[in-house]
Amino acid sequence: MPINIPDSLPASRILEQENIFVMNEARAVHQDIRPLRIAILNLMPKKIETETQLLRLLSNSPLQVDVELLLTATHASKNTPTEHLLKFYKTFDDIKDQRFDGLIITGAPVEQMRFEEVDYWPELCDIMQWSKTNVYSTFHICWGAQAGLYYHYGINKHPLESKMFGIFHHHNICPKHLLMRGFDEVFVAPHSRHTGISQEDITSEPRLELLSYSDVAGPYLIASRDNRQIFVTGHSEYDRDTLQREYTRDIDKGLAIDVPVNYFPDDDPSRTAPYQWRSHAHLLYSNWLNYFVYQSTPFDLGQL
Known part of the structure; x- marks a missing residue:
């Protein structure tokens, strides 16, 4: 899906070098179609890295996507240049009167804290409440998925004995669900987290449907019955070297960290x-955009 992003956004140059279709603003205004409006609430510390990963997955299909980058007003980002944030990001107050076809809520490195201890939790709750009326479908990632399950369904996370860290095999248990269309029966995806969600908590909630799980990593893909809420407990958006950089970072800090599971050849x-x-990361995002956003959202977003 060609994405319409500012020409000067760092991701634009990176994606064009990867032969990914990025539509410049001048071309976008001459297309006589209604673009999909997707907001990305970026809670990750290294925002440029995460926005590039997500924009890569939102690209390369025939429809135009207009992306709005959001950050929380109640938390100061320390790992992204202030100039970048001021130029490319908005806060909830800037867009709360608008409507969007889709919203992505990223993960955040705060999973070992109680939700209520996170400094921007009240603001995030306001955004998730707003999304019920102003967004057609919301896609939650890792801690964002845990936060969404807690806020919308009262399902809490639990601490793990050791970090879930590596590449894990997952079962496709609902192959006829539109989100799983084209998925292999068994596929892999990255995880990097210290907390998890109980599979029993998911399957006992009648408003939710478990679509995929790992024997080791637990529930992976979860959807609300009306498909307005999608939860992904891992990080399919990660680059090839993201886990490697996380591993090196923790080693350099002197932290006790195991080599990522099923990641390095021979664990070297x-x-x-x-x-x-x-391939499954691209399939996951294209299925969400196609079946739960483009095919479902009203042409007039005022009807949300």
């Missing part, structure tokens, strides 16, 4: 990890 950190999850 000096070797390049194969990119095993890219």
